[in-house]
Amino acid sequence: MPQTITEKILAKHCGKKEVHPGELIECDVDLVLGNDITAPPAIKQFNLIGVDKVFDPDKIYLVPDHFTPEKDRKSAEQVQMMREFAKKYKITHFFEIGCVGVEHALLPEMGAIKPGDLIIGADSHTCTYGALGAFSTGVGSTDMAAAMATGKVWLKVPEAIKFVMNGKLNKWVEAKDLILYVIGLIGVDGARYMTMEFTGDTISNLSVEGKLTMANMAIEAGGKNGIFEADGWKSDKDAHYAKVIEIDCSKIEPQIAFPHLPSNTRGVSKSTDVKIDQSVIGSCTNGRIEDLRVAANVLKGRKVHKDVRLVILPATQKIYKQAMKEGLFEIFMAAGGVITTPSCGPCLGGHLGILAEGERAIATTNRNFVGRMGHPKSEVYLSNVAIAAASAILGRIGSPEEL
Numbered sequence: 001m002p003q004t005i006t007e008k009i010l011a012k013h014c015g016k017k018e019v020h021p022g023e024l025i026e027c028d029v030d031l032v033l034g035n036d037i038t039a040p041p042a043i044k045q046f047n048l049i050g051v052d053k054v055f056d057p058d059k060i061y062l063v064p065d066h067f068t069p070e071k072d073r074k075s076a077e078q079v080q081m082m083r084e085f086a087k088k089y090k091i092t093h094f095f096e097i098g099c100v101g102v103e104h105a106l107l108p109e110m111g112a113i114k115p116g117d118l119i120i121g122a123d124s125h126t127c128t129y130g131a132l133g134a135f136s137t138g139v140g141s142t143d144m145a146a147a148m149a150t151g152k153v154w155l156k157v158p159e160a161i162k163f164v165m166n167g168k169l170n171k172w173v174e175a176k177d178l179i180l181y182v183i184g185l186i187g188v189d190g191a192r193y194m195t196m197e198f199t200g201d202t203i204s205n206l207s208v209e210g211k212l213t214m215a216n217m218a219i220e221a222g223g224k225n226g227i228f229e230a231d232g233w234k235s236d237k238d239a240h241y242a243k244v245i246e247i248d249c250s251k252i253e254p255q256i257a258f259p260h261l262p263s264n265t266r267g268v269s270k271s272t273d274v275k276i277d278q279s280v281i282g283s284c285t286n287g288r289i290e291d292l293r294v295a296a297n298v299l300k301g302r303k304v305h306k307d308v309r310l311v312i313l314p315a316t317q318k319i320y321k322q323a324m325k326e327g328l329f330e331i332f333m334a335a336g337g338v339i340t341t342p343s344c345g346p347c348l349g350g351h352l353g354i355l356a357e358g359e360r361a362i363a364t365t366n367r368n369f370v371g372r373m374g375h376p377k378s379e380v381y382l383s384n385v386a387i388a389a390a391s392a393i394l395g396r397i398g399s400p401e402e403l
Contacts, residue, residue: 002236004160006195009135013118021159032147033121036064040081045145054089055151061093063103066344071351101316101342104128104284115230127218131211133230158224159242160195165202167250175210176384179217180255184265192222202249209290220262257382260370271397278361279392282313283347286364289319291385296328298389299335305395310337311353362391
């Protein structure tokens, strides 16, 4: 029977020739991921299982990226628990300060992900790695604990939606706009527990970084995973899809997701009356060197609006170093922005840019739920990097075309 990429990967990892949507399967995992919020409860559950070793110390990745450098006593204790667990069980991949980065940027950068891999992570945006032709999905901390002990995970084979995306992108339109458009089209539950498979000429012309951005936000439409073709991994021509959606990308303008859902989207041309207090450029969605170059291109020779705070978060130490080498930091600081250590930072309301009551931020992050970046009466608007940079200058949501 013809199979999708996802079905092929799942079949390989559960020892079957083929699998079918709705089928419950037990799969071997290639990588188990946890961060400083989700790993500590997983460690507590692991200790209750009663085993004396992990299934493979080389296949567990512990990345304290949400609150590091540790912002308070509680976060310090969380990371301490991870550090001690890594030492006790000789975990190869624990990332201390100086090596750490935002997990979903760090692992692809390291070459830890291969096409055809099966990856689970106790973080909902683990779906990022589908950009590299892997099946990757978020799980709960209890599932992470079981996987660290056994190397296995139970899954239900998801149905699939195929997005066929063709057309030349307009100026200032990025991969972020494509995925925001898709989420706006189908809603935050439009792909609930389904594979979101992306294909078409537009997709073929995207950079790897762009594909990572799109796969990262599959969960914002309820997707079990997002996935792209990769070397040796393609869907069969006659594979079955629950739905096929064709999109003319030449008609898409830069998108803005208004509060308080990633699906509440509209074009930037219909969003220019929103004043902002802060602009955030970074996160596992848009903190890579490609993103920082776009931001620098918009900000060069210009000044951030007097009423706006611009916060820039390179996603990893390597990206930080490269941006500094290329002179991007000088551009950001001359414009009036601040560069922080690699961290999830304000994306989850952690630190490094929290919003007060009534404040508004435009951000290249992936969620804009109530209270996501601070006070429950603050607001977050999602956009691509160029729009976030231009808005920082304008003092309101707007496009580089207006500068």
